[in-house]
Amino acid sequence: AQSVTQPDIHITVSEGASLELRCNYSYGATPYLFWYVQSPGQGLQLLLKYFSGDTLVQGIKGFEAEFKRSQSSFNLRKPSVHWSDAAEYFCAVAGITNFGNEKLTFGTGTRLTIIP
C-alpha cells in the first residue's frame, strides 16, 4: 500500500531564510508525487508535481522539489521564504486503483510559520 510520511509537524523559519520540507513515500512502482499548499480556511493548491524525467521540478511561487529514488524522498525547497508562505504543506503520492482511477494518498502535513 502506498504511504507518505512528513516527519516535521511544524517548522518555523525567518523571513528571507531558506526552507526545506521533508517528504518520504512508499510506493511499489514509479511514483507520481505532488506538493500542495493549504492556507488557513482554504482548499488545496497544487505547487508542483513529479511524474518522470528531470528529478528537480520547478513549481509556482518559487518552490522546487527534488525526487530521490534511492532515498524515497521528494523534499520541497525554497531559497528565500516570504511571510505569505505561511501555510500548511502536504506531500502526496498517486497510485492507480483496481478500478482504474488514481487515488491520492496524503501525508499529515507540515505547518510552516514565518517570523520577521
Next chain:
Amino acid sequence: NAGVMQNPRHLVRRRGQEARLRCSPMKGHSHVYWYRQLPEEGLKFMVYLQKENIIDESGMPKERFSAEFPKEGPSILRIQQVVRGDSAAYFCASSPSQASYEQYFGPGTRLTVT
C-alpha cells in the same frame, strides 16, 4: 472558468441530524473525488464518482455515508445521523478524465457536529 465549487462552506449540525455537502466540478470535468480531513491530519480519500456512477468507494465508512453524482446537478456527499466524530473538513476535487493525475480541489466544507 470557475473552479470547483463547494457549498456550504460551513455547516453546523446537531448529533443525529443529516448533513448534505454539495460539489460542482470544474466546467468540462465529469470525475469527482471526495476527501475528508480530520483535525491535525492529512486528507483521506473517500470516494470517486463519474456521472451517475460510483466507481471506487473504498474509503467511505460502511454506514451512514453515501455519495452520488447525478446526470444533472452537483455531486452530493450525504451523512446521516451525524456524530461528533464526523466533524471535519470535506474536500471535493474534480478531474477531466480517469487517471489524469490532475485533481483540482474546492475550498472545502467544514462540518461541525454539536
